[in-house]
Amino acid sequence: MRHAVILAGGSGTRLWPASRRAKPKQLLPLGPGGEALLSAAVRRGRAVAGARVMIVTADEQVTATRAVEPDVEILAEPVARNTAAAIGLAAATLLRRDPDAVMVILPADQHVRDEAELARILDQGLAAVEHDDAIGTVGITPTRAETGFGYLEVEPGAVGLVDVKRFVEKPDRETAQRYFESGTYLWNAGMFFASARRILAELETHLAPTARAVTAIAAGGDAAALYAPLLKISIDHAVMERASRVVTIPASIGWDDVGSWAAIADVRGTDASGNTVDEHALVLDGTGNIVLSDDGTVIATVGVSNLVVVKSGDAILVIAKDSAQDVRKVVDALAAKGLAKYL
Amino acid sequence: MRHAVILAGGSGTRLWPASRRAKPKQLLPLGPGGEALLSAAVRRGRAVAGARVMIVTADEQVTATRAVEPDVEILAEPVARNTAAAIGLAAATLLRRDPDAVMVILPADQHVRDEAELARILDQGLAAVEHDDAIGTVGITPTRAETGFGYLEVEPGAVGLVDVKRFVEKPDRETAQRYFESGTYLWNAGMFFASARRILAELETHLAPTARAVTAIAAGGDAAALYAPLLKISIDHAVMERASRVVTIPASIGWDDVGSWAAIADVRGTDASGNTVDEHALVLDGTGNIVLSDDGTVIATVGVSNLVVVKSGDAILVIAKDSAQDVRKVVDALAAKGLAKYL
Numbered sequence: 001m002r003h004a005v006i007l008a009g010g011s012g013t014r015l016w017p018a019s020r021r022a023k024p025k026q027l028l029p030l031g032p033g034g035e036a037l038l039s040a041a042v043r044r045g046r047a048v049a050g051a052r053v054m055i056v057t058a059d060e061q062v063t064a065t066r067a068v069e070p071d072v073e074i075l076a077e078p079v080a081r082n083t084a085a086a087i088g089l090a091a092a093t094l095l096r097r098d099p100d101a102v103m104v105i106l107p108a109d110q111h112v113r114d115e116a117e118l119a120r121i122l123d124q125g126l127a128a129v130e131h132d133d134a135i136g137t138v139g140i141t142p143t144r145a146e147t148g149f150g151y152l153e154v155e156p157g158a159v160g161l162v163d164v165k166r167f168v169e170k171p172d173r174e175t176a177q178r179y180f181e182s183g184t185y186l187w188n189a190g191m192f193f194a195s196a197r198r199i200l201a202e203l204e205t206h207l208a209p210t211a212r213a214v215t216a217i218a219a220g221g222d223a224a225a226l227y228a229p230l231l232k233i234s235i236d237h238a239v240m241e242r243a244s245r246v247v248t249i250p251a252s253i254g255w256d257d258v259g260s261w262a263a264i265a266d267v268r269g270t271d272a273s274g275n276t277v278d279e280h281a282l283v284l285d286g287t288g289n290i291v292l293s294d295d296g297t298v299i300a301t302v303g304v305s306n307l308v309v310v311k312s313g314d315a316i317l318v319i320a321k322d323s324a325q326d327v328r329k330v331v332d333a334l335a336a337k338g339l340a341k342y343l
Numbered sequence: 344m345r346h347a348v349i350l351a352g353g354s355g356t357r358l359w360p361a362s363r364r365a366k367p368k369q370l371l372p373l374g375p376g377g378e379a380l381l382s383a384a385v386r387r388g389r390a391v392a393g394a395r396v397m398i399v400t401a402d403e404q405v406t407a408t409r410a411v412e413p414d415v416e417i418l419a420e421p422v423a424r425n426t427a428a429a430i431g432l433a434a435a436t437l438l439r440r441d442p443d444a445v446m447v448i449l450p451a452d453q454h455v456r457d458e459a460e461l462a463r464i465l466d467q468g469l470a471a472v473e474h475d476d477a478i479g480t481v482g483i484t485p486t487r488a489e490t491g492f493g494y495l496e497v498e499p500g501a502v503g504l505v506d507v508k509r510f511v512e513k514p515d516r517e518t519a520q521r522y523f524e525s526g527t528y529l530w531n532a533g534m535f536f537a538s539a540r541r542i543l544a545e546l547e548t549h550l551a552p553t554a555r556a557v558t559a560i561a562a563g564g565d566a567a568a569l570y571a572p573l574l575k576i577s578i579d580h581a582v583m584e585r586a587s588r589v590v591t592i593p594a595s596i597g598w599d600d601v602g603s604w605a606a607i608a609d610v611r612g613t614d615a616s617g618n619t620v621d622e623h624a625l626v627l628d629g630t631g632n633i634v635l636s637d638d639g640t641v642i643a644t645v646g647v648s649n650l651v652v653v654k655s656g657d658a659i660l661v662i663a664k665d666s667a668q669d670v671r672k673v674v675d676a677l678a679a680k681g682l683a684k685y686l
Contacts, residue, residue, distance in 0.1 A: 017643075282680075284672050298685050299659045300360075300673040303666040307647065311659060316636075318644040318652050318661060329627050330643040337625075342641050 001052060001098050002126050004045025005090040006072075007190075008038055008057040008065060008108035009080050013331045013343070014260045014324075017315035018294070021343055024061060025258065026108035027068050031267055036068050037258055038108045045106055047119040048126060054094075055108070056086045078224040083190075084238035085230045088203050088210050091196040092218035101196040102129050105235075110189070111267045113254025121249050125193035128161050128247065135194040135202065137164070137240060139186030139248035140255045145176040148259065148325070150188040150236065152248050158184070164248050167241040186250055188236065189257075202239045207231065210238075260324040261308040261317075264290055288321065315342050344395060344441050345469050347388025348433040349415075350533075351381055351400040351408060351451035352423050356674045356686070357603045357667075360658035361637070364686050367404060368601065369451035370411050374610055379411050380601055381451045388449055390462040391469060397437070398451070399429045421567040426533075427581035428573045431546045431553050434539040435561035444539040445472050448578075453532070454610045456597025464592045468536035471504050471590065478537040478545065480507070480583060482529030482591035483598045488519040491602065491668070493531040493579065495591050501527070507591050510584040529593055531579065532600075545582045550574065553581075603667040604651040604660075607633055631664065658685050 008026050019025040026038040038055070045053040054073045057065050058080045065074055075093060077086055087105055094101040104122050112118050118138075125136045139152045153165040167188065171179060179185035203211035213226040231238075240246060256263050265276040265288075274287035281291035281299050288306040293299050297311050306321045319327060334342050351369050362368040369381040381398070388396040397416045400408050401423045408417055418436060420429055430448055437444040447465050455461050461481075468479045482495045496508040510531065514522060522528035546554035556569040574581075583589060599606050608619040608631075617630035624634035624642050631649040636642050640654050649664045662670060677685050 282673060282676055284676060285666075285669070293659075297654075297657050297659060298677070298682065299661070300677075302660075302662040302669045302672055304650065304661055304663055307661070309659070309661050311640075311654075314640050316640060316642045316652070316654060316659060318642070318647055318650065320646045323628075323646040326628070326645045329645055330625060333625055333627060334641070334643075339641065 001101060002049045003094050003098070003101050003103045003196075004049035004053045005087065005094075005103050005105045006038065006041045006045055006053065006055045006108050007083060007086055007105060008041075008055050008061070009077065009083075009086055010107075010109055014327050015258075016327050016331055017312040017317050017342070018292075018310060020313070023064065027061075027064055030258065030264060031111075032269065037110070037267075038065070038068055040112070041106050041108045041110065042069055042072055044112060044115055044118060044122075045104065047115065048104055048122045054090060056090050076223075078227045080232075081227060081230045082232040083235040084203065084207055084233045085210050085214065085227065087192070087199060087235050088207075088214040089217060089227070091199040091203075092214040095196040095200060096218050099197070100130075102126050103192075103194060103196055103199070105190075105192040107190045107257075109258050110191075111254075111256045111258050111263065113266075115253075118251065118253045118255075121251050121253070122191075122193065124161065125247075125249055129194050129198070132245075133195065133198050134245045134247045135198055135240070135243055136161070136192065136247040136249065138189050138191040138193075138251050139164075140189045141250050141252045142180050142185065142187055145173065145180040146187065147171060147173055147176045149257065151179055151185040152188050153185055154248065154250070156184050158248075158250055161247050161249050164246045167236060186248060187255075189251075189255055190236075192235065192240075199239075202243050206242055207233070207238045260327065261290055261310065261319070262321045262324040264292075265321075290321065344444060345392045346395045346397065346437050346441070346444050346446045346539075347392035348430065348437075348446050348448045349381065349384045349388055349396065349398045349451050350426060350429055350448060351384075351398050351404070352420065352426075352429055353450075353452055357670050358601075359670050359674055360655040360660050360685070361635075361653060363656070366407065370404075370407055373601065373607060374454075375612065380453070380610075381408070381411055383455070384449050384451045384453065385412055385415055387455060387458055387461060387465075388447065390458065391447055391465045397433060399433050419566075421570045423575075424570060424573045425575040426578040427546065427550055427576045428553050428557065428570065430535070430542060430578050431550075431557040432560060432570070434542040434546075435557040438539040438543060439561050442540070443473075445469050446535075446537060446539055446542070448533075448535040450533045450600075452601050453534075454597075454599045454601050454606065456609075457595075461594065461596045461598075464594050464596070465534075465536065467504060468590075468592055472537050472541070476538065476541050477588045477590045478541055478583070478586055479504070479535065479590040479592065481532050481534040481536075481594050482507075483532045484593050484595045485523050485528065485530055488516070488523040489530065490514060490516055490519045492600065494522055494528040495531050496528055497591065497593070499527050501591075501593050504590050504592050507589045510579060529591060530598075532594075532598055533579075535578065535583075542582070545586050549585055550576070550581045603670065604633055604653065604662065605664045605667040607635075608664075633664065 015025040276290040280293035285303045286305045290308045293311040358368040619633040623636035629648045636654040
C-alpha cells in the first residue's frame with residue numbers, strides 16, 4: 001500500500017526569530033491564512049496516501065507537533081540523526097506492517113503552489129516503484145540560478161520518469177547559471193519515492209549499522225540506545241548518490257524550500273505594492289518588503305525596500321532580503337554572547 | 344534679575360514611536376546616560392539664571408513634566424498656543440515679580456555639545472539686554488546646508504553681538520547651499536534673550552490681543568478663558584521678524600535640533616562600528632544605524648546601514664536615516680486608519 005512519510009525534524013534557525021529551538025519552522029503559521037507548513041505537507045501526503053500519513057520528528061518536538069496535527073501518526077526519533085536514519089526508521093516501521101509498502105517522503109518545510117500537479121507526479125512515481133524496484137526523487141525544474149540547492153543531472157529533453165545521471169552538490173554562482181541555462185539540471189527537492197524494502201536494502205548496502213538499528217527498533221528494540229550512535233548523514237549522501245536505478249520526474253509545481261525569510265514572500269504572496277505584510281504592518285514608500293509581527297505590535301516602515309522586518313516574541317530581526325541566509329550570523333552571535341534565551 | 348524660561352510645549356511626533364501624544368520628546372530619556380532633553384535644557388538655564396528657571400508647558404503635560412523635573416517651577420498653558428503666547432505668558436508672569444527681569448528662552452528639545460560656550464554666549468546676551476533694550480537670538484554657525492531651519496542674515500565677519508539684517512524662512516536645497524557657503528547666514532535656533540518688558544512691548548505692538556491676555560492672566564485673570572482664543576503663531580513670525588534692534592551672537596556650540604531620529608546619533612554618540620545602539624541591539628555587518636529598544640526585546644540587524652530601527656511600547660519604526668523626517672507620514676497614516684491608539 002501507499003504511505004506518506006513527512007520529515008519534520010528540522011530546527012530551522014534560518015527563520016529566527018519566529019523559529020526557535022522550541023518552535024521549529026514547520027510548526028509556524030507561515031502559510032496563507034496562517035497554515036503551518038507541516039499541515040500543508042500532511043495534506044500533500046494525504047492526496048496520494050489517504051490516511052496512511054506518518055510524521056517523523058525528534059522526541060522533543062512530539063508534543064508541539066501533535067498540537068498542530070493531532071490526527072496524524074507520529075514516529076519519534078529519540079534524537080535527530082538526519083534523513084538517512086529518519087527515513088530508515090520510517091521504512092523499517094512500515095515494512096513490519098506492510099511488506100509491500102511503497103512510500104513518498106516529503107519534507108515538512110516546503111512550499112508547493114500546484115499541489116494537484118505534485119499529486120499527479122507522486123502518483124506516477126508510486127506506480128513506477130510498485131512494479132519496478134527503482135528509487136526516485138522529484139526533480140524540480142529550476143526557475144532561477146539557485147546556489148542553495150543540490151542538482152540532478154538528466155538527459156536533454158527529459159519528460160516523465162527518467163534516469164538520474166548524477167547528483168551534484170550546491171554549485172557556485174557561475175555553475176548555477178550554467179545549470180539553469182542548460183535545461184538538463186533539476187533541483188533536488190528532497191522528495192523521494194521508493195518501496196520500503198528497497199530503502200532498507202540500500203541502507204544495508206551503504207550504511208549497514210543504520211539499517212540494522214532501525215530494523216531492531218521497529219522490532220521492539222531499545223530505540224534510545226540503538227538510535228543515538230547512528231551517523232548523522234543525509235539520505236542523499238548515504239544512498240541516492242550511490243544507488244543504481246535512481247529515477248526522477250521533472251516537476252514544475254511552484255515549489256520552494258522555505259529556507260529563509262526571503263522565501264516567505266512566495267508562500268504568503270504579496271500585496272498590490274509588492275510587499276508581504278500582515279495586519280500589523282504599515283509599509284509606506286517601499287516595495288519588496290516582508291513585514292510580519294506576531295502580536296499587536298505595529299511595525300511601520302518608511303522609504304525602505306527589499307527588507308525583512310520580523311517581530312516575534314522577544315526579538316526583532318531586520319535584514320536585507322537578499323542576505324536573508326545570514327540570519328545564522330545572528331543566531332551564532334546571540335549564542336556567543338550568552339544570549340541563548342533568545343534562540 | 345536673570346531668568347531662564349524653558350519652552351516645553353511640543354508634541355514631537357517626529358520621534359514616534361518613542362514620543363507619543365502622552366509622552367512628548369523632551370521627556371524621553373534620549374540623552375547620554377538616559378537623560379531627558381528637558382533636563383539638559385534646565386541645566387543650561389541654571390548655568391545663567393541659577394534657581395530662577397521656569398518651564399512653560401501645556402496643562403495636559405504638567406504631571407509628566409513634573410515627574411521628570413520635580414524641583415523646577417512649571418507655568419501651565421491651558422492649551423498649546425505656540426511660542427508667541429507661551430513666551431508672552433512667561434514674560435508677563437516674571438514682570439509682575441521682577442520689573443527688571445531679563446530672560447533667556449530655551450527650547451526643551453535641543454542638543455548642545457558645548458554647554459560652557461553656550462553659557463558664555465547667553466551671559467553676554469543677558470548683559471547686553473540688561474543695559475540696552477535690544478532683543479536677541481542665538482545664531483548658530485551652520486555646519487551643513489540644512490533646509491530644515493530658518494536663517495538669520497548678518498554682516499560678513501560677524502563676531503560677538505551683531506545686528507540681524509533679516510530673518511529668512513527655511514530655504515530650498517540650492518539656497519541652503521548658498522547660505523552655507525556665504526558665511527553670512529546663521530541658523531535661527533529658537534533661543535532668545537530680552538527683558539520681559541521689551542517682549543511685552545513688542546507683543547503689544549504686533550500682537551495686542553496676546554499681550555493683553557497674558558498680562559491679565561498674570562494678574563490673576565481666568566487663564567482658560569483668556570488663553571484659548573489667542574492666535575497660534577511663533578515668536579519669530581509675530582515679533583522677531585518685525586522688531587527693531589534685533590541682535591544675535593554667532594555660536595559654535597555643537598548645537599542641533601533633536602527634530603528627528605537622525606539627530607539622535609549626535610546626541611547619543613556612536614560605537615566603534617559607527618552605529619548608535621543600546622544594550623538590546625545586535626548590529627551585524629552594518630554602519631550608521633540607530634537601533635534602540637525600550638525593553639528587553641532584542642533587535643538584530645544584518646547587512647543594513649543608515650537605518651533607524653526603534654522599538655517603543657507597542658510599535659516599531661524602520662526608516663531610512665536620511666528620510667527620518669517622513670515619520671510624520673506614519674503618524675498621519677495611523678490616524679487615517681483609525682489607529683490613534685498607537686499615537
